[in-house]
Amino acid sequence: MTAPSQTAGGQNGDHGTLATAAELAQEDLGTSPSRISDPRLRYEISRAFVWTMVVGGIVLAAYISRSLLVIFGALVFAAMIDGGARLLGRILPIPRSLRVAIVLVLTVAFLVWLGYFAGSTISREAAMFPAIVEQQVSELIDWARAQGFQVSQGQLQNYAGGITSGIGTLTRALGGLLGGLTTVALILIIGIYVALEPQLYERGVAWTLPRAQRASFYVTVSRMAQTLRRLMAGRLLGMVVEGVFTYVMLAVVAPLVGIGVVPMAALLAILTGLLAFVPNLGAIISGILMVLVGFSGGVEMGIYTTFVYFFVQNFDGYVVVPMIARKTVDLAPALVLAAQLVMGILFGIIGLFLADPLLAMIKVALERRAEAADADDAKDDAREAQTNGA
DSSP states (O other), X not given: OHHXXXXXXXXXXXXXXXXXXXXXXXXXXXXXXXXXXXXXXHHHHHHHHHHHHHHHHHHHHHHTHHHHHHHHHHHHHHHHHHHHHHHHHTTOOOOHHHHHHHHHHHHHHHHHHHHHHHHHHHHHHHHHHHHHHHHHHHHHHHHHHHTTOOOOHHHHHHHHHHHHHHHHHHHHHHTHHHHHHHHHHHHHHHHHHHHHOHHHHHHHHHHTSOGGGHHHHHHHHHHHHHHHHHHHHHHHHHHHHHHHHHHIIIIIIHHHTTSOOOTTHHHHHHHHHHHTTSTTHHHHHHHHHHHHHHHTTOHHHHHXXXXXXHHHHHHIIIIIHHHHHXXXXXXXXXXXXXXXXXXXXXXXXXXXXXXXXXXXXXXXXHHHHHHHHHHHHHHHHHHHHHHHHO
16 A cells, blocks of 8 residues: 555656756756847837838738739629619519629620620721820910910920829839739629628628627618719619710700711710819819810800700719719718829729729728717727616
8 A cells, every 4th residue: 555655756756857857957058039028128028019010911911912903803893793682583483593694695795786886986986086186275375375374395394294193103014014904803702702792791891890890881781882882873773874974965966056976986975084083183084084075076066065064973972973862972072082193193994993992992891880980989988887877
């Protein structure tokens, strides 16, 4: 009976000897360089680590900002496809994948029809378009000089240099023609994948979040997706309205009032419709081009195209846009213009096109943040009321 006790005691003694040896070895070697005994120093190092990670994250986001913008562009395209599929689902009760395929096929068919039906005419008009604009600009400069304005060649070169600089920024943003086509291809491919299985990517992002925040994340994403779908639907509706109205006024109504068909009516209508995707700036550019082409056919035609421009823009601004804004997000025009200028300078034409959707998503996120803060305040007030009542 004593042997086991001695054995156990011997084992305990061995363990005690090993612990003592380890402590002695630690005292001989000293503490590890990674161990910080001072709690204040550990706190400051933790703060420095957090700030380093924040700054590193900002630098990384700035470095990959163009890639992130391409991904956001793909989400915008996916929202457009998803909106078309949902609209089609009200008519055809078929699987979602088939509805997405039908939307894509109809889009491609429309583009092919547009290129086949109007390709030759538009290409011929597009070849004449720069010469007409240049001629009208020269006549405008001559008229300004005749009125006493000092328009020197140096000023024109400065303006041309500014335009060239802007074109250079746009070229750098797209990375050349090949880079621009690659960017568009990536946006289309990623957008199609996201439109086919949006829940898959939502679950993937939600999985990286804490469990307590996942429900709020799903609500925020759902509101963002709904807002983006309605915003893009409204944008497409505005593009169609402005393009059709412009063509009708320039090619159909103009001969009826005795002015004749405005040159390049189809091209101007298409440009007006496409530029309507960019609020504020697109309308200004399309209006300038329309007026310049109109004055190439005479003063009466120039005055008529000016009237057409203001009529179309007022109809869109006072009828179409308010109708869309009631069902989408209502953004302040000055805020949208400021976002377009900033995004255009930073990312070129892609940033210009995506400034409005990005601003809408930021607004939805801020609204959700405010709702969460209000809910927390309401809970705190209710808890305080219960405490005071008790």
